[in-house]
Amino acid sequence: MKTVSEILGGAQILLGISFNLQDSFEEYLAEEHRCFLAMLRLIEEAQPSIAVVRRCRGRIPYENEPIMRAFLARHFFRIATIEGLRNRLLNDPNLRMICGFLDGVPSTPTFSRRLSAFCSKPLLTQTLNKMVESYQKDRLVGHINRDSTAIPVRETPVNKKKDVTPVEKPKHKRGRPRKGDARPAKAPTTVECQAGRSARNSLSKLQKDCAWGCKKNSQGKVSYWKGYKLHLDVTDSGLPVTAIVTGANVHDSQAAIPMEKLTEKKVQHLYSLMDAAYDAKPIIDYIRGQNRVPLIDPNKRKGTDQRVFDPAEQNRYKTRTTVERANAHLKDWLLSSQIFVRGFQKVSFLLMCSVVCLAALKILQYFVLPSLSVV
Numbered sequence: 001m002k003t004v005s006e007i008l009g010g011a012q013i014l015l016g017i018s019f020n021l022q023d024s025f026e027e028y029l030a031e032e033h034r035c036f037l038a039m040l041r042l043i044e045e046a047q048p049s050i051a052v053v054r055r056c057r058g059r060i061p062y063e064n065e066p067i068m069r070a071f072l073a074r075h076f077f078r079i080a081t082i083e084g085l086r087n088r089l090l091n092d093p094n095l096r097m098i099c100g101f102l103d104g105v106p107s108t109p110t111f112s113r114r115l116s117a118f119c120s121k122p123l124l125t126q127t128l129n130k131m132v133e134s135y136q137k138d139r140l141v142g143h144i145n146r147d148s149t150a151i152p153v154r155e156t157p158v159n160k161k162k163d164v165t166p167v168e169k170p171k172h173k174r175g176r177p178r179k180g181d182a183r184p185a186k187a188p189t190t191v192e193c194q195a196g197r198s199a200r201n202s203l204s205k206l207q208k209d210c211a212w213g214c215k216k217n218s219q220g221k222v223s224y225w226k227g228y229k230l231h232l233d234v235t236d237s238g239l240p241v242t243a244i245v246t247g248a249n250v251h252d253s254q255a256a257i258p259m260e261k262l263t264e265k266k267v268q269h270l271y272s273l274m275d276a277a278y279d280a281k282p283i284i285d286y287i288r289g290q291n292r293v294p295l296i297d298p299n300k301r302k303g304t305d306q307r308v309f310d311p312a313e314q315n316r317y318k319t320r321t322t323v324e325r326a327n328a329h330l331k332d333w334l335l336s337s338q339i340f341v342r343g344f345q346k347v348s349f350l351l352m353c354s355v356v357c358l359a360a361l362k363i364l365q366y367f368v369l370p371s372l373s374v375v
Helices: 004-010 031-046 064-076 082-091 093-099 108-119 123-136 190-194 199-204 252-264 281-289 311-334 344-372
Strands: 140-152 211-216 222-234 240-247 268-274 293-296
Touching (some): 031 064, 031 344, 064 108, 082 093, 082 108, 123 240, 123 344, 140 211, 140 252, 190 252, 190 281, 199 252, 222 252, 240 252, 240 344, 252 268, 252 281, 311 344
Parallel strands (some): 140 268, 268 293
Antiparallel strands (some): 140 222, 222 240
8 A cells, every 4th residue: 555655756746847857866766755845845835934144254054945855854754863864865866956955965063053043933833834824725624623642752851840939828727618708719720811811822831841741542541751742733634734842741721722723813614623631611612702613522520411422423523533643644654763852942843844744745635636636
């Protein structure tokens, strides 16, 4: 069975080329090279300018565009380290030409320095937003499927309990208060405060440092990992619309309302599908207040009447597996098995490279390829 990359690489999706593409390369152009070239054309149409500002003195620096293409190729070809990426560029003349290294390949420290420079700017987030806007504008999206996935890393977790000053709570006697006594109202939770805040403000208050996290898988087993979480909103076709990264100890429900606010600015959708981790009244009330329908798997709580999906809702809820397949595609085909960088910014950059590649693949698969009527 062919993969998506092999199918797209074998199709005639390189529009605007009136000559034989193979004549421009030294060796045989494989299907994966053709697919990556088509992805680059799609991504760079939405990518903001990253040109290097040259100075009057000193050595002429390498351009940013070839290095950014190399970072995207690192994820498309599943290369774990920067040293492995440089060796692949030295031994693969086709990939070296696609990336644009005509006068030599930069050194490993140069790649590392440019990685730090790219991490300080939201380049890939802006690219993803432009891609979604270009292909989902004036389209009605039926469902937005939301879920998170674990991202384990080799990094020392941050112990927030030692870093945060404990808040003194008012003391009161245990048991029921006396007649006429009034206890202070409970402080609103993080999710309850997010409805009145902007998405940017809400995301800034979530923890972004490496931490320990736990998650119950589809088999009902609880797994633990050290690292981060990648939160995704995808359409019915698997196109990523919104992607954010948080610490592993951030509960899924704390990212639901900010992601809903970010997604509603990009696409117009009718249903928001989530699993039982998002079953919270503030999330349901906010989505209904925006004239959309929340389909959230009911969380099993003691002493409450459990809501049950009707047959139509059960059939519609099956679409939520799209986000699970998107997470599996990222981990199986676009992310290396080990992440060796450290820090929130670098991990976010690597994850967003994979998300942008996945978005380009889905656009080629569901928007470009059907329009060409290619079998």
